[in-house]
Amino acid sequence: MEQRTLGVSGLQAPVVGMGTWRTFDVRGQQEEQTRRAIVDEALSAGATLFDSSPMYGEAERVLGQTLQGRRDQVLIATKVWTPSGAEGRAQAERALGFFGGSIDLYQIHNLVNWREHLEMLEGLRDQGKVRMIGATHYSASAFDELRQVMQTGRISAIQIPYNPLQREVERDILPLAADLNLGVVIMRPLGAGSLIPNPPADADLEPLRPFGVTTWAQALLKWILSDLRCHIAIPATSRPGRMTENAAAGAPPWFGPDERRLVAQLAERQ
Numbered sequence: 614m615e616q617r618t619l620g621v622s623g624l625q626a627p628v629v630g631m632g633t634w635r636t637f638d639v640r641g642q643q644e645e646q647t648r649r650a651i652v653d654e655a656l657s658a659g660a661t662l663f664d665s666s667p668m669y670g671e672a673e674r675v676l677g678q679t680l681q682g683r684r685d686q687v688l689i690a691t692k693v694w695t696p697s698g699a700e701g702r703a704q705a706e707r708a709l710g711f712f713g714g715s716i717d718l719y720q721i722h723n724l725v726n727w728r729e730h731l732e733m734l735e736g737l738r739d740q741g742k743v744r745m746i747g748a749t750h751y752s753a754s755a756f757d758e759l760r761q762v763m764q765t766g767r768i769s770a771i772q773i774p775y776n777p778l779q780r781e782v783e784r785d786i787l788p789l790a791a792d793l794n795l796g797v798v799i800m801r802p803l804g805a806g807s808l809i810p811n812p813p814a815d816a817d818l819e820p821l822r823p824f825g826v827t828t829w830a831q832a833l834l835k836w837i838l839s840d841l842r843c844h845i846a847i848p849a850t851s852r853p854g855r856m857t858e859n860a861a862a863g864a865p866p867w868f869g870p871d872e873r874r875l876v877a878q879l880a881e882r883q
Contacts, residue, residue, distance in 0.1 A: 614659035614863040617844045620769040620796030622745045624717065626688055628838050629863035630662030631655050631856060632800065632849035638670030645675055650853050652679040656686060658860035664772075664798065664847045666692040666722050667704045677711030684713040690772075690798065690847075692749065694722035698729045705733065709742060718798075720747035720772055724758055731767060745769040751800065753781040763789055770796030770844075775837055776804050777880035791842045802837050802846040803830060813879045820875060824866050829879075830855075834862035836876040841867075 619626045637648055652663070663680075665673045673691060680687060689712045693701045708716060719734050721727045727748060737743040747770035748762045762768060763786075771790060773782050779801065790797050803809055812829035826832045830848070837846050848859050868876070 614860055619844050621794045622769050626662050626845050627659055628845055629660050629860045630845050630847045631660050632847040633665045633672040633676055634669050634849050636849045636851040637672035637675045648675055649679040655856040658857045660856055660860045662688040664690040666694055668694045673711050688717040690718035692720040692722035693730045696726045701730045716743050718745045718747050719743045720749050723750050756786055772798040772800055774801040775799045776802055777877040787842045797844050799837050799843050799846040802848050803833055811883055817879055831862040832876050836873055839868035
């Protein structure tokens with residue numbers, strides 16, 4: 614799998630990682646063992662960046678357990694998410710406990726109380742506990758504020774939604790990120806699952822096979838990653854076998870304009 618430098622920090626990341634929203638918010642030995650198997654598969658496929666948040670219930674804890682004994686093999690991206698400065702510090706303390714005392718990319722989730730949390734994360738970075746600081750938002754209505762945060766010069770990466778049916782970031786956010794040399798993490802690459810249930814016919818995907826695409830999920834992921842301003846996509850899954858499929862989209866050759874147009878047209882038929 615190809616790797617790209619995630620922003621100005623020099624952090625090398627695979628172009629396909631894994632999210633944990635909904636899928637890792639589980640309890641019980643059997644469910645947690647299944648998540649360990651999914652992480653095993655992701656690592657075998659080269660998908661070594663894992664993204665989480667305290668917003669995702671048990672996900673940080675469960676992910677941390679699956680990585681015991683192999684934290685040095687992965688990159689961890691997580692988030693602070695609370696209007697309270699005190700609770701933000703407590704969230705960071707818990708996350709550092711889950712992930713061996715260091716976070717590779719610590720993000721301010723949905724820009725909640727970003728000014729106070731940013732100062733706290735800068736302190737952790739100065740202590741060597743955080744490598745990069747980022748900010749996220751899922752809604753185009755917040756992109757004006759996200760641009761303000763990007764332009765402070767105090768963050769190294771953003772996490773934003775992008776897929777063939779959700780393209781608002783193309784107007785301002787992606788160009789600004791490129792100008793500022795910020796890392797770009799893509800959430801909702803499969804439309805939070807909404808683009809998957811009714812895939813196009815195999816014949817419709819035939820023009821994409823020379824690009825290594827054999828499934829609709831791979832087509833969607835390669836559509837994103839063929840825009841080289843996007844550094845990593847983080848699809849989530851709770852199904853063993855899926856991460857191997859997803860990770861296969863993370864290798865060139867990349868789509869040109871014709872292939873990206875075809876994928877967008879197929880998505881619009883969903």
